[in-house]
Amino acid sequence: MPTKTIIEPFRIKSVEPIRRTTAEERLQLIEEAGYNLFAVPADAILVDLLTDSGTGAMSTAQWAALMRGDESYAGSPSFTRFRESVQAIFGFRHVIPTHQGRAAERILFSVMCKRGDVVPNNTHFDTTRANCEFVGAEAVDLPVPEAAEPARVLPFKGNMDVGRLERLIERTGRERVPLVMLTVTNNSGGGQPVSMENIRAVKAVCQRYEIPLYLDACRYAENAYFIKMREPGYADRSPREIAQEMFSHADGCTMSAKKDGLANIGGFLCTNDDSLARQEENLLILTEGFPTYGGLAGRDLEAIAVGLNEALEEDYLNYRIASTAYLGDHIARSGVPIVQPPGGHAIYIDARSFLPHVPPEQFPGVALAVELYVAGGIRSCEIGTLMLGKHAKMDLVRLAIPRRTYTQSHIDYVVEIILEVLARRQQIGGLELAYEAPFLRHFTARFRPLVARTV
Ligand SMILES: *Cc1c(COP(=O)(O)O)cnc(C)c1O
Numbered sequence: 001m002p003t004k005t006i007i008e009p010f011r012i013k014s015v016e017p018i019r020r021t022t023a024e025e026r027l028q029l030i031e032e033a034g035y036n037l038f039a040v041p042a043d044a045i046l047v048d049l050l051t052d053s054g055t056g057a058m059s060t061a062q063w064a065a066l067m068r069g070d071e072s073y074a075g076s077p078s079f080t081r082f083r084e085s086v087q088a089i090f091g092f093r094h095v096i097p098t099h100q101g102r103a104a105e106r107i108l109f110s111v112m113c114k115r116g117d118v119v120p121n122n123t124h125f126d127t128t129r130a131n132c133e134f135v136g137a138e139a140v141d142l143p144v145p146e147a148a149e150p151a152r153v154l155p156f157k158g159n160m161d162v163g164r165l166e167r168l169i170e171r172t173g174r175e176r177v178p179l180v181m182l183t184v185t186n187n188s189g190g191g192q193p194v195s196m197e198n199i200r201a202v203k204a205v206c207q208r209y210e211i212p213l214y215l216d217a218c219r220y221a222e223n224a225y226f227i228k229m230r231e232p233g234y235a236d237r238s239p240r241e242i243a244q245e246m247f248s249h250a251d252g253c254t255m256s257a258k259k260d261g262l263a264n265i266g267g268f269l270c271t272n273d274d275s276l277a278r279q280e281e282n283l284l285i286l287t288e289g290f291p292t293y294g295g296l297a298g299r300d301l302e303a304i305a306v307g308l309n310e311a312l313e314e315d316y317l318n319y320r321i322a323s324t325a326y327l328g329d330h331i332a333r334s335g336v337p338i339v340q341p342p343g344g345h346a347i348y349i350d351a352r353s354f355l356p357h358v359p360p361e362q363f364p365g366v367a368l369a370v371e372l373y374v375a376g377g378i379r380s381c382e383i384g385t386l387m388l389g390k391h392a393k394m395d396l397v398r399l400a401i402p403r404r405t406y407t408q409s410h411i412d413y414v415v416e417i418i419l420e421v422l423a424r425r426q427q428i429g430g431l432e433l434a435y436e437a438p439f440l441r442h443f444t445a446r447f448r449p450l451v452a453r454t455v
Contacts, residue, residue: 006322008407009315013060019043023455026374034446035370035431037379046377047410049399052345054100054258054265056403059310062262062303069299074290078298078305085305089240089312090217090247090255092270094277098288099295101218101256102127104269106134107288108214108254111279112178113137120168121181121216122160123147123189126387128181128216128254137178140168147189148393150339150350155230157341158186158223159198166205174209183216184223184246188383190396191219191324191343193226196234196245203249212251212273218259220246221311222344225321239312252276259345262307262403266300316404320344323411324401330415336422339396346400349418351384354397355428360385362430362450365395368421371428372397374453376417387442427451 021029021044033039042048048055070076083095098104105128113119115136124132124139132139144159146152160182169177182202185193206213224242228234234242247253251273257266271277281291288295296304310316321344328342331349339348351364358364365382372378384395399414421428429451436445 006319008404009319010059010404018046020046021377023374026377027453027455030370030373034434035366035449036445036447037369037373037381038443040373040379044377045373045379047406047414048379049401049414050379050381052259052400052402053256054263055405056262056264057405058262058264058303059306059404061310062306065302065306066299069297069302071298074292076292076298076301078301079292082301082305085308086268086270089243089308090253090270091244092247092252093272093274094270096269096277096280096284096291097294097296097301098267098269098284100258100265101254101267102131103288103295104254104267105131107280107283108252108269109135109137110283111276117176117178118168118172119179119181120160120165120177122158122183122194123186124181125183125187125216128183142168143186143189147186147192150190150337150348150394153340155226156193156195156198158184158189158192158194160194160202162198162201162205165202169205169209169211174211177209177211179212179214180206181214181216183218185219185226185344187218187345190339190348191346193223193230193344195231196227196242197231199246199249213249215247215250215253217247217253218256219344220255221260221317222320224312225317226344229321239314239317243312257304257307260308260311261304262311263300263303266296266304268294320403323408326408327399327401327411327414331418334419334422336418346398348383349397349399351382351395351397354422355425357426358428358430360392360395362432363395363447364430365397366447367428367430368397370431371421372417374455375421376413378414378417382442386445
């Protein structure tokens with residue numbers, strides 16, 4: 001009998017103190033940071049939900065594996081173990097290690113794309129889009145229409161619109177579409193999963209036009225678990241079997257091991273194409289390193305080899321998905337507008353409806369993120385007018401949950417702070433830009449508050 005209470009499927013062996021600050025201190029720190037949370041020192045953060053990338057806790061098995069790391073320049077047995085672990089799940093013929101996901105993207109697009117090409121994706125992640133555009137190709141997002149309705153509860157809002165994909169290929173011409181990508185789960189689209197049915201349908205279109213399909217596989221294990229929970233016919237299959245089937249429909253993938261690799265650094269690029277693999281390895285040697293380490297230490301390869309398997313454990317995935325939903329359901333039940341249903345790795349608050357009196361040009365997402373920091377030392381990330389400029393359709397505040405890092409009481413504390421801020425949201429004002437960089441401005445922007453905040 002499954003119990004009602006889902007416990008963290010681990011106990012804690014090593015603890016990392018977090019530092020308490022007062023609201024007065026935080027108000028001063030955020031002023032000094034120009035109201036940009038990227039500029040606040042991490043040791044002045046109480047609960048850090050800026051990202052789930054590379055911020056997870058490793059297991060005892062991973063720490064033990066680190067000591068097996070063989071740091072030979074060429075032919076390290078750590079690489080053999082890494083490759084075997086990747087191939088057992090992902091199934092691709094060639095496995096090319098990289099220092100993180102974006103390096104895999106850069107190599108993939110450099111080899112496969114040229115100026116004028118078009119790359120469709122359900123939704124490009126920001127580094128994926130940037131690397132695609134850097135080689136002169138156009139990155140086109142084709143999410144299903146429901147993805148734009150935050151309040152709508154549907155099982156697979158990460159799906160690609162297959163009809164639009166076909167029309168895009170017809171209009172562009174097959175020779176200008178070198179690959180199609182599917183991001184599982186759809187990070188920029190609210191961490192929403194892609195169904196197996198959608199992967200199969202996209203693959204069928206790709207096959208008809210002889211275009212390779214690549215998965216942006218960062219959260220492949222979370223996606224596999226959503227398929228198990230939500231898609232008819234998969235309830236009795238293990239997450240590993242489901243992941244294997246997902247990859248069986250693809251010709252290759254890019255991966256950031258900082259997500260479902262449960263490691264602090266690393267990534268890889270896979271392909272079944274021998275000739276592409278050779279070109280990719282040559283580029284790898286140019287900037288990342290020899291193909292048996294690719295910018296990683298042997299010990300990193302060992303940690304990833306173990307982490308990829310731990311990410312597929314059912315107890316872990318059940319806890320992971322339930323704990324993210326726990327935060328989302330608790331705040332939503334009390335009236336906080338969130339992107340529904342809760343995603344795998346993060347909860348996204350709809351800041352435009354949270355702060356209806358703050359217009360988009362006064363950065364409601366930034367205003368809410370700043371307030372969560374001052375009120376409770378919580379760091380989140382704006383995904384809206386600051387990050388996306390004119391292209392922002394929504395102003396979201398993302399609360400990303402690091403893997404195996406915080407306990408339920410930390411999350412209860414986050415819920416309490418969010419509800420406290422909700423109760424006095426009328427007093428929260430917008431901000432104006434004081435400085436912005438010409439690109440990727442969200443990392444370094446500085447602001448002035450339009451309403452003075454006192455403690
Ligand atoms: C994080 C991420 C990447 C890039 O990986 P890095 O390791 O940060 O370079 C690419 N795609 C998606 C969907 C991601 O979440």
